[in-house]
Amino acid sequence: MPALAAEPLPATGSVQVLFTPWDDAEGALLKVIAEARHSIHVQAYVFSSRNLGWALGEAKRRGVHVEMLADREQVTKSDHSLVRALHDSGIPIWLEVRYANAHNKIMLIDAEDADPVVVTGSYNFTFSAQARNAENLVILRGNAPLARVYLDNWRRHQADALPYAEVIR
Numbered sequence: 001m002p003a004l005a006a007e008p009l010p011a012t013g014s015v016q017v018l019f020t021p022w023d024d025a026e027g028a029l030l031k032v033i034a035e036a037r038h039s040i041h042v043q044a045y046v047f048s049s050r051n052l053g054w055a056l057g058e059a060k061r062r063g064v065h066v067e068m069l070a071d072r073e074q075v076t077k078s079d080h081s082l083v084r085a086l087h088d089s090g091i092p093i094w095l096e097v098r099y100a101n102a103h104n105k106i107m108l109i110d111a112e113d114a115d116p117v118v119v120t121g122s123y124n125f126t127f128s129a130q131a132r133n134a135e136n137l138v139i140l141r142g143n144a145p146l147a148r149v150y151l152d153n154w155r156r157h158q159a160d161a162l163p164y165a166e167v168i169r
Helices: 023-034 050-061 072-077 085-090 126-133 144-160
Strands: 014-020 039-044 065-070 093-096 106-109 117-121 135-141
Touching: 014 023, 014 050, 014 126, 023 072, 023 106, 023 117, 039 050, 039 072, 039 144, 050 065, 050 085, 065 072, 072 085, 072 093, 093 135, 093 144, 106 144, 117 126, 117 144
Parallel strands: 039 065, 065 093
Antiparallel strands: 014 135, 039 106, 106 117, 117 135
16 A cells, blocks of 8 residues: 655645534535545544435445445444445445544545545534534545545555444344
């Protein structure tokens, strides 16, 4: 696996910053998911937003390759987690078991394409993140080296994670 970037990366592309509850971060996420053409890689601490779950399912139905990493504890302890439903819809999911908290919250849209999108920030993929919490969401477009570093890190976490079906029976 390629080494992760320890050195600064070039600042290219565009940056969009949203702060909840004032800005429509969920709407911005729905837009980038709808624009995905080839792949979506999700890394979630909590995933309970029905709107985002529906959008990922729609992306999969239109032929976008969707994969997810999720925190095992949040999936097993939360009555609101949609990870099971996403798994049951055919989205491959791995549960992170190595860490006290797998606290990453990212979406990589078309990460290996020429014009990728990296979504990161404190924003959990939940209703509360939009409506009740003070969160931030950063959408970085058009920075292929950055997307590559995030995808390499996603894959490093995937290698340490367990398939959903092995953990949840």
